Amino acid sequence: MYDVPPRRLALLGGGFSTEEDGLLDDWVLGHARTPRPKVCFLPTASGDAPAYAERFLAAFGPRPSCVPSVLSLFGRTLDDAALRAFLLAQDVVYVGGGNTANLLVVWRVHGVDRLLREVYDRGTLLCGISAGANCWAEASHTDSFGPLTALSDGLGVLPGSVCPHYDSEPGRRPSYHAAVAGGALPAGWALDDGTGALFTDGLPTEVVTRAPGARVYRVEPDEAGDGVRERALPCRDLRAAPEGHR
Numbered sequence: 001m002y003d004v005p006p007r008r009l010a011l012l013g014g015g016f017s018t019e020e021d022g023l024l025d026d027w028v029l030g031h032a033r034t035p036r037p038k039v040c041f042l043p044t045a046s047g048d049a050p051a052y053a054e055r056f057l058a059a060f061g062p063r064p065s066c067v068p069s070v071l072s073l074f075g076r077t078l079d080d081a082a083l084r085a086f087l088l089a090q091d092v093v094y095v096g097g098g099n100t101a102n103l104l105v106v107w108r109v110h111g112v113d114r115l116l117r118e119v120y121d122r123g124t125l126l127c128g129i130s131a132g133a134n135c136w137a138e139a140s141h142t143d144s145f146g147p148l149t150a151l152s153d154g155l156g157v158l159p160g161s162v163c164p165h166y167d168s169e170p171g172r173r174p175s176y177h178a179a180v181a182g183g184a185l186p187a188g189w190a191l192d193d194g195t196g197a198l199f200t201d202g203l204p205t206e207v208v209t210r211a212p213g214a215r216v217y218r219v220e221p222d223e224a225g226d227g228v229r230e231r232a233l234p235c236r237d238l239r240a241a242p243e244g245h246r
Contacts, residue, residue, distance in 0.1 A: 005033070005123030009158055009199045011133040013165075013191040014210065016059035017052070017096065018129070023210040023238040024196050025059065028092065028127050029066055031198060037091030037125075038067045044106050045098025045131035048074040052096055066092075073110050080111065087115045092125045095132030100151055101144035103131050113155055120157055130164045137162040139185050141176045148175040150184040159202050161188030167214065168193045177228045180219050187220035195235065207235040 008031065015024045029037060041056040043049055053070045060068035071086070078086060087093070093116060095103075107113045120126050126136060134140035139152045141163035148171055150161075163176040179185040189197060189204075194211025197204055207216045215232040222229050 006200050007120050007123070007202075008125045009120070009136055010125065010127035011136070011158075011162060011164075011189065011191055011197045011199070011216075012127055012129040013133075013193045013195040013214065013216075015094075015129050016056060018193070019210070021210065022059070024194075024208070027196055027208055027238060028094070028125070029063070032066075032091045032125055033123055034091050036065055036067065038069065038089060039092040039094055040087070040090040041068065041070045041094045041096065042073075042112075042128075042132075043070065043096045043098075044073055044112075045100065045103035045135075046096055047098070047102075048072045049098075056094070056096070073106055073112065076110065083110070083112075084115055084118075087112075087119050087124075088122065090119065090124055092127065093119065095126075095128030095135060097128075097130030097132055099144045100131040100134040100140055100142045100154075103135055104153065104155070107135075117155065117157060126157065133164050133191065134162050137188065139188070141172070141179060141185060148172065150179045152185075158189075158199055159186075161185040163188065163190040163219070166190040166192050166217065176219065177230075181221055181226060181228050183221075187218070190217040190219050190230075192216070197233070204233060207233045208238050209235045210238045 043052045046052045136157040137154045138156045139161040142151045192214040194214040195216050196208045197216045198206040218231045220229050
């Protein structure tokens with residue numbers, strides 16, 4: 001017999017690509033299973049945009065607390081065995097933003113969807129922002145097809161649905177409410193920009209914020225069946241954390 005590691009996933013409403021203070025990224029690293037984790041960035045949703053990968057390396061490279069790398073699938077060089085070995089060696093997989101639908105298609109073509117579930121089951125921390133948050137859930141609220149709509153074929157690592165940019169993009173909140181109320185999306189989690197939510201074995205175990213008033217919400221159909229219930233989760237303000245405990 002052996003101990004089964006906790007399966008952990010972090011949804012991010014920010015990080016290196018949108019903020020300079022590093023609070024949310026430091027928070028992610030603080031939940032890795034090792035003091036100096038290997039952190040792999042997947043910029044697939046952006047089409048492996050070089051500037052996005054460079055920004056990740058510029059943010060994480062100077063940190064002595066981690067070993068960063070970037071996995072490109074559009075310019076893939078690893079065979080199947082090497083790809084699996086590489087991902088299994090990571091302590092954190094960090095997925096960037098972009099197009100959620102395209103991301104899922106590319107991952108499935110390369111078998112990365114199956115590998116990510118395997119590393120998740122083995123204790124690797126999964127995380128991501130925007131499309132990189134959407135992808136882990138059963139379903140998500142996305143603009144992958146232009147107008148905001150429901151996408152129902154996510155990886156399913158996290159039960160329910162996810163809606164990013166809840167407070168910052170026009171139409172996000174009412175559109176997500178309508179999708180959940182009408183059954184196009186299952187109940188789920190909505191993130192304001194500047195927040196983070198850690199899930200352990202599918203349940204929320206920590207919620208944080210780095211922005212005034214920013215929150216993470218549970219959104220469910222109401223009992224009448226024609227609207228939603230929205231509940232803000234208690235959160236910890238990262239700006240108030242002591243320097244050594246971020």
